[in-house]
Amino acid sequence: xxxxxxxxxxxxxxxxxxxxxxxxxxxxxxxxxxxxxxxxxxxxxxxxxxxxxxxxxxxxxxxxxxxxxxxxxxxxxxxxxxxxxxxxxxxxxxxxxxxxxxxxxxxxxxxxxxxxxxxxxxxxxxxxxxxxxxxxxxxxxxxxxxxx
Amino acid sequence: xxxxxxxxxxxxxxxxxxxxxxxxxxxxxxxxxxxxxxxxxxxxxxxxxxxxxxxxxxxxxxxxxxxxxxxxxxxxxxxxxxxxxxxxxxxxxxxxxxxxxxxxxxxxxxxxxxxxxxxxxxxxxxxxxxxxxxxxxxxxxxxxxxxxxxxxxxxxxxxxxxxxxxxxxxxxxxxxxxxxxxxxxxxxxxxxxxxxxxxxxxxxxxxxxxxxxxxxxxxxxxxxxxxxxxxxxxxxxxxxxxxxxxxxxxxxxxxxxxxxxxxxxxxxxxxxxxxxxxxxxxxxxxxxxxxxxxxxxxxxxxxxxxxxxxxxxxxxxxxxxxxxxxxxxxxxxxxxxxxxxxxxxxxxxxxxxxxxxxxxxxxxxxxxxxxxxxxxxxxxxxxxxxxxxxxxxxxxxxxxxxxxxxxxxxxxxxxxxx
Ligand SMILES: Cc1ncc(COP(=O)(O)O)c(C=O)c1O
Numbered sequence: 001x002x003x004x005x006x007x008x009x010x011x012x013x014x015x016x017x018x019x020x021x022x023x024x025x026x027x028x029x030x031x032x033x034x035x036x037x038x039x040x041x042x043x044x045x046x047x048x049x050x051x052x053x054x055x056x057x058x059x060x061x062x063x064x065x066x067x068x069x070x071x072x073x074x075x076x077x078x079x080x081x082x083x084x085x086x087x088x089x090x091x092x093x094x095x096x097x098x099x100x101x102x103x104x105x106x107x108x109x110x111x112x113x114x115x116x117x118x119x120x121x122x123x124x125x126x127x128x129x130x131x132x133x134x135x136x137x138x139x140x141x142x143x144x145x146x147x148x
Numbered sequence: 149x150x151x152x153x154x155x156x157x158x159x160x161x162x163x164x165x166x167x168x169x170x171x172x173x174x175x176x177x178x179x180x181x182x183x184x185x186x187x188x189x190x191x192x193x194x195x196x197x198x199x200x201x202x203x204x205x206x207x208x209x210x211x212x213x214x215x216x217x218x219x220x221x222x223x224x225x226x227x228x229x230x231x232x233x234x235x236x237x238x239x240x241x242x243x244x245x246x247x248x249x250x251x252x253x254x255x256x257x258x259x260x261x262x263x264x265x266x267x268x269x270x271x272x273x274x275x276x277x278x279x280x281x282x283x284x285x286x287x288x289x290x291x292x293x294x295x296x297x298x299x300x301x302x303x304x305x306x307x308x309x310x311x312x313x314x315x316x317x318x319x320x321x322x323x324x325x326x327x328x329x330x331x332x333x334x335x336x337x338x339x340x341x342x343x344x345x346x347x348x349x350x351x352x353x354x355x356x357x358x359x360x361x362x363x364x365x366x367x368x369x370x371x372x373x374x375x376x377x378x379x380x381x382x383x384x385x386x387x388x389x390x391x392x393x394x395x396x397x398x399x400x401x402x403x404x405x406x407x408x409x410x411x412x413x414x415x416x417x418x419x420x421x422x423x424x425x426x427x428x429x430x431x432x433x434x435x436x437x438x439x440x441x442x443x444x445x446x447x448x449x450x451x452x453x454x455x456x457x458x459x460x461x462x463x464x465x466x467x468x469x470x471x472x473x474x475x476x477x478x479x480x481x482x483x484x485x486x487x488x489x490x491x492x493x494x495x496x497x498x499x500x501x502x503x504x505x506x507x508x509x510x511x512x513x514x515x516x517x518x519x520x521x522x523x524x525x526x527x528x529x530x531x532x533x534x535x536x537x538x539x540x541x542x543x544x545x546x547x548x549x550x551x552x553x554x555x556x557x558x559x560x561x562x563x564x565x566x
Contacts, residue, residue, distance in 0.1 A: 003180060004509040008564055016565075017501075039505040040522055040529075040536035062535045064503035065565070124509060 004124065007117045008065065011073075016065035021075035025058045034061075034134030034145040036126050041067045045075075045134045052082045064127050066118065071131035073112055083139055090132045097128050155471060159548060163464040168456070169545050171196035182515030185550045190335050190363060190494055190541030191519050192385045195449070199388060202448035206441045214440055215414055215431075229440050232447030233430070236395045239450045240380060241371040244400060249430040250443050253394035254362040255285040257381030258329070260396060260433060261358050262289035264406035265379075266327065272298035274326040277350075279304040279312055280531050281334040281341065284524040286360045290329055299326070306531060310337040310486040317346060321353045328357040332364035336525040336537070337486025338469075338494030340368070344375050351376065356402060362386055366543065367465055367492040369458040372397050384442065388543075389449035393442035396433075403429040410435040461544045465493050468542055472551045479555065481562055485537050496523075496537040499558065502565045504538040510564065514557040 024031075028046035035042050043061030047054055057075045061068075074093075078086040085108070092109055095101035096116055103109070103116040118128045126147035137145035160166075169175050174194050177184040186194060206228065212221035214229050230245070237245045251257040266289075270276070276290050278301055287301075294301055302325075304317040312330075328350045333340050347357045356378035364370055365382045372380050379402070384393040398406075408415055408426055412435035417425040426432045453461065472495055476482050481500040499507055508520035519539045522529045529535060540554060 003513050005513050005564075008506070008510070013565065038521065039503075041505070042535065062503075064505035066506070068503075121509070124505075127505065 004121055007115075007121065007124070009114055011111065011114050012065060012069040015069035015072040019059075019068055019072035021058050021072065021079070022060065023058045024060055025056055028058075030138040030141065032134045032138035032143055032145055034130045034137070034147075036067070036130050036147040038123075038147070039064060039127060041127055041130055043067065043071055043131060043134060045071070045131065045138055047135075047138050049083065052084070054078050054081055054083065054086060059131070063130070066115075066124055066127040067130050070112075070115060070128045071134075074131045074135065077110060077112065078135065086135065087139065090136050093132045094129060097125050155467070155548065159464060159467050159471075162467065163456070163460055163544060165464075165545060165547055168196075169547075171198060171452075172545055173197060175545060179515040179517070180513050185514075185516045185546075185553055187540040187542060187546060187550070187554065188517045188519045189366070189543040189546075190386070190523075190539065192391070193366060193388050193543050194545070195388050195390070196452055198452050199445060199448045203390070203441055203445045206444050210444075211441065213437055225440055228444045228447075229438070232443045235447040235450045236397075239365075239370075239454065240395075240397050241373050242397045243373060246429050247397055247400050247403065249396040249398065249403070249433040250438050251381070251394045251396050252392055252439065253383040253385070254283075254360060254381050255289075255383075257379075257394055257396035258286055258358065258360065259289045260409040261379050261381075261398070261406075262293045263409045264433070265356075265402065266290070266293035267296065268405070268407045270294070270297040270299045270326055273324055274299040275302050275320075275322070275324045276300070276326060277302045277304060277317070277320050277328045277330075277355075279317075279330045279341070280306045280527050281310070281312065281331050281337065281339060282329070282525065282527070283331065283335055283360065283362070284526070286329050286331060286358075287527070290327075303527075304330070306339075309488050310334065310339045310528075310532075311488045312339070312341050312346070314342060314345060314349070318349055321349070321355070325353060325355050328355055329360070330357065331360040331362075332370070333361075333367065333492045333494075334486070334525070334528070335363045335494065335541075336523040336528040336539070337488065337496055338491040338541075339486060339488040340364075340490040340492050343377065347375055347377050363492065363494070366453075366461075367458075368462050378402055384446040384449065387446070387449050388452060389446040390439075390442045392439045393446045395446075398429075400429060403433070408432050408435065412436045414438075456544065462492075464544055465542055468546060468548065468551065469493060469495065471548055472540065472542070472554070475551060475555045476558075479558065479562075482558070485532050485534065493542045494539060495541070496539045498534055498537055499562060499565075502561060504536045506565075507538045507558070507561055510561045511554070511557050514553070514560070516554055516557050518554075
């Protein structure tokens with residue numbers, strides 16, 4: 001098992017403390033709720049799509065630093081992207097955190113590679129992925145996402 | 149001498165932990181290069197070598213199926229299994245050994261009573277009293293029977309310290325009250341419930357009481373006769389014993405009135421396709437081949453703890469808990485959750501601005517094992533308006549030095565998140 005302290009890098013701690021896009025949208029077109037029963041992470045995500053583009057996104061919830069920072073950075077990166085691009089990032093993020101995608105290889109995740117380390121921390125993978133599952137659920141209109 | 153070392157000396161006088169720790173091979177483990185500091189004993193505690201050796205002896209010299217054959221090994225295994233039952237009887241001070249039923253654990257014991265008693269005796273409009281402090285395993289089985297029978301659950305509230313409100317409990321009784329199921333010690337908060345008083349109140353109304361002793365038996369001397377409880381359940385694995393084994397104590401008169409929980413071999417007197425006559429208690433509730441070696445090994449765990457003495461364990465752990473409580477109280481940004489006057493071995497807390505899951509991961513880097521989450525007690529979390537807590541839970545093999553290490557590790561977490 002790797003030291004989890006390596007995961008708690010400046011960027012993650014900073015996003016945890018000052019999450020971007022905090023707060024739900026009043027005029028959301030898509031919403032979903034995500035829960036991670038094991039650790040008690042619970043987030044709400046709202047999106048406003050204009051055509052196919054994510055025009056605005058907001059989230060709220062009770063979550064650990066890994067989950068909250070992942071949600072914060074996710075909202076920042078998907079804003080302005082098309083739904084297809086965002087869905088591709090969902091896939092890439094899942095692959096990276098489960099060891100199927102090499103963070104050094106080609107991908108669209110940018111600085112989200114700070115989360116690559118969770119692949120060696122099985123108990124934390126779900127925390128990092130939860131916001132992405134939730135984003136996927138919001139697009140799909142399924143309301144709730146669970147890591148179970 | 150500093151207050152700290154004075155205290156340490158007096159603690160060592162209560163219990164020679166340095167010597168006892170040598171009985172536990174797992175305590176020599178290194179985690180992330182640091183000595184393991186195991187403070188998740190409420191979830192499951194560790195096993196001393198003497199208890200492991202009992203398993204090896206059973207497997208090497210005594211194993212066969214019980215109650216079935218006349219050969220040497222079957223007779224030996226049967227005798228040892230029944231001897232283990234008597235150990236549980238003595239441990240709980242139960243009047244008779246037939247009042248001890250081996251189960252697979254606390255959850256199984258509660259389900260046995262919910263099924264065997266509840267499904268036979270509950271009906272529409274009946275009420276079952278539980279408390280806010282219950283573990284899910286002492287909620288869900290009752291909810292299932294209640295749904296089936298049209299009964300309802302009533303819940304005893306707690307104050308802000310996590311103590312049950314006995315006056316409110318008293319008011320819950322009425323002509324429909326059929327049963328009380330309550331924990332002896334809260335796994336989430338450590339509160340020791342005033343079970344004896346609450347049982348007496350239930351009995352004034354002619355209502356039987358089941359006590360969930362999962363968190364009590366490792367830390368307190370339990371005497372079911374003194375408590376006068378009708379049922380008492382616990383798990384072996386929280387008692388330095390194996391998983392897959394536990395016991396139910398039930399008053400003989402009640403066990404006899406109950407329907408069996410599972411059907412099968414060993415629980416019958418005679419079977420024809422028309423009719424089965426059940427065996428007398430406790431066999432009526434022990435269908436199929438039981439976990440024989442686990443029961444015998446549980447007997448050895450009881451011997452081990454009894455040799456130390458539950459009173460001494462309780463005295464030592466109370467001092468250790470007081471020390472840990474003081475230390476955490478002094479840390480700014482730490483909120484203790486569960487501050488009952490009477491507590492056992494559990495310290496639940498919240499760190500300002502740090503989610504418990506992060507606390508757990510970061511403590512693990514320092515070799516400190518605690519539990520984070522809702523502790524299978526979501527109603528407690530709701531009552532204290534937290535999604536989860538961090539919980540350090542002690543056993544007699546924990547030391548003040550380990551508490552200091554916990555505090556230092558928490559300090560590092562706070563610094564990281566500052
Ligand atoms: C108070 C309490 N009741 C019941 C249980 C369930 O015990 P088991 O999982 O061994 O059946 C536990 C253990 O987690 C507990 O702490």
